[in-house]
Amino acid sequence: MELVVKILSMLDHRGTWTLLGLLMGFSLNTYWSYRKELKNQESAKLVLLDELRFNSRQSEDKIEILKEVIDALKVRRFLSPKCPAFSTIEFKSQFCVALPKLTTIEKDNLRHLHNYYVQVDELLSKFEANFKEDIDNADKRDMTAESIYSSNVILLENIENSLQNNLKLAKSTLDGNPIDVFNHKMT
Numbered sequence: 001m002e003l004v005v006k007i008l009s010m011l012d013h014r015g016t017w018t019l020l021g022l023l024m025g026f027s028l029n030t031y032w033s034y035r036k037e038l039k040n041q042e043s044a045k046l047v048l049l050d051e052l053r054f055n056s057r058q059s060e061d062k063i064e065i066l067k068e069v070i071d072a073l074k075v076r077r078f079l080s081p082k083c084p085a086f087s088t089i090e091f092k093s094q095f096c097v098a099l100p101k102l103t104t105i106e107k108d109n110l111r112h113l114h115n116y117y118v119q120v121d122e123l124l125s126k127f128e129a130n131f132k133e134d135i136d137n138a139d140k141r142d143m144t145a146e147s148i149y150s151s152n153v154i155l156l157e158n159i160e161n162s163l164q165n166n167l168k169l170a171k172s173t174l175d176g177n178p179i180d181v182f183n184h185k186m187t
Contacts, residue, residue, distance in 0.1 A: 051087050081128075
């Protein structure tokens with residue numbers, strides 16, 4: 001009988017250590033998973049800001065290209081505004097990961113800027129084809145070549161001004177003092 005009591009007490013004793021080991025392993029795994037998740041969120045935020053920095057530099061280049069195209073259109077010469085597209089890959093893959101590390105204003109600004117960059121790229125990629133179509137169909141639409149050139153100058157000037165304003169928004173976000181896009185005056 002004493003032997004049975006000793007065996008049961010040993011099993012009970014080992015069971016306690018096993019349970020403690022299991023709890024300790026689970027706790028450490030949970031802690032390290034949490035730390036890894038925080039690190040991934042911080043890395044994702046840095047990647048998003050790096051993409052925003054890249055797109056800001058690219059905006060400056062696009063503004064210069066648009067100025068040249070506008071000057072050409074004003075003297076009735078066509079110059080294509082084609083240029084490399086903005087980078088949006090990181091936004092698509094990292095935005096959801098970085099959400100817990102972003103303030104509400106940063107989230108709004110990044111969403112706005114991402115969608116804005118996509119729209120600008122779409123407008124500029126179709127500009128040449130739309131311009132050619134307008135010229136080819138000018139008679140059918142009762143348009144003059146002068147009005148086609150003028151309307152396209154206005155379109156590109158609006159895009160240029162908008163790029164300038166969104167550069168301010170991007171810069172404020174990169175500087176860590178984001179302007180709220182919904183309260184931001186565009187002039």
